[in-house]
Amino acid sequence: MDQHTKLIQRLQGEAAVKALRRNRFDAHYFETVEQMKTYVSELLQKDMTVAVGGSMTLFETGIIDMIRGSEATFYDRYDASKDTAVMFRKAFESDLFFTSSNAVTLDGQLFNIDGNGNRVAAMIFGPKKVVVIVGTNKIVKDMSAAESFARMTSRPMNNQRLNTGNPCAVTGECMECVKDTRICSAFVRIARSQIDRRIAVLIVNESLGYGS
Secondary structure (H helix, E strand, O other): OHHHHHHHHHHHHHHHHHHHHOOOEEEEEEOHHHHHHHHHHHHHOOEEEEEOOOOOHHHHHOHHHHHOOOOOOEOOOOOOOHHHHHHHHHHOOOEEEEEOEEEEEEOEEEEEEEOOOOHHHHHOOOOOOEEEEOOOOOEEOHHHHHHHHHHHHHHHHHHHHHOOOOOOHHOOOOOOOOOOOOOEEEEEEEEEOOOOOOOHHHHHHHOOOOOO
């Protein structure tokens, strides 16, 4: 990412943080992943329970490894020795729930698409604190732009990753298929954090996750 792109995305990131705070989100801007991880390390405490939603961003940034290496109790959905469905439900009673977002709007809202719905459900209700980590590449103008953005990025990219065989994995954009293997079932707009500052949004000025 060149210096001009970094500058513009910094301005957009800072604007999104201000808007998110107006909507009662606990929003913060970081120039680098390492700065963000320093902040996250202060959130992780020994006696906490922690869960995560499905997210490539958490792997790219090393947050998954950070949680595994901490003294917190991790309800690890990626641990093959554990029952995934049980881990999904454990997330609702966790102290911290980490995830990303498919898009963040400049007017301070979150847009997410889910299959089973466990990720978006936990964002809305259950965990004491939700931490959403997002790269500036996912900042868009408004909710209409968020839906269009996801249609061309996270929706086909996740289908490619999961090898679903759905049309978008071939065409490169969502075709609103009606196949049994469709993984885009729940479309959720979070306009504000109902409990003040319960949902933290950490915006990092880097390209993270699925989104150009």
